[in-house]
Amino acid sequence: MQLLREQDMTVGLVVVSHSAKVAEGTVDMVRQMVGDSVALAWAGGDPDGGLGTDVAKIVAAIEAVWSADGVAVLVDLGGAETNAEMAVEMLPEDKRERVTVCNAPIVEGAVIAATEASGGSTLDTVVRTAEELYA
């Protein structure tokens, strides 16, 4: 089943890393390789500027790229995934099911997910394509 969607909408993308530099650099790489047609945001580092992830930053990043088509989240290690999942839980109920944390490598997954999203693919397809990298 496909929901009706507006032509100019695409799945948004959030990159979550323990390192702000990795997160920002990944988004920069995606923008250069894929272009500006996909909404991108990143969250990295703990509130004190050290290594870590911060649920509030992740929530803000998801809200920043929110689209009714959904948001795919790419994460690096351990805490990034659990904090990303916690961030999804903190979203309003109607948004939660439209956000998916991908089981994919963060940099390659972000490039692949953005490439897929730029073609107007659904959230499920974007996530599935990024997860092919581990298949």
Added chain:
Amino acid sequence: MNREAIQAPVEVTGTAVLENAVGLHARPSVKLTQLAKTFTARIELALSSTGPWADAKSPVKVMRVKAPKGTILHFRASGEDAPAALGALVALVESRFGEE
């Protein structure tokens, strides 16, 4: 653009030589899949006319083709806009992906 309705699925094939320095690496693969996705036709590419064929709309599969400079890329497409799709993809490869 071909405006004549084609009833039966018609397969068209074509080739293009990779002339850009890096071959079918990450950035060219992204451009190729993005262009392929603008068509409704089923589009595949291979390093040989006998396959194995990779879905040209799948960025993961296209990157795994890993074709270096000088490789002959084989395309096949089927569906209503297959001729236009084939022409556009061959032109993209021959333009060296607009990067050089």
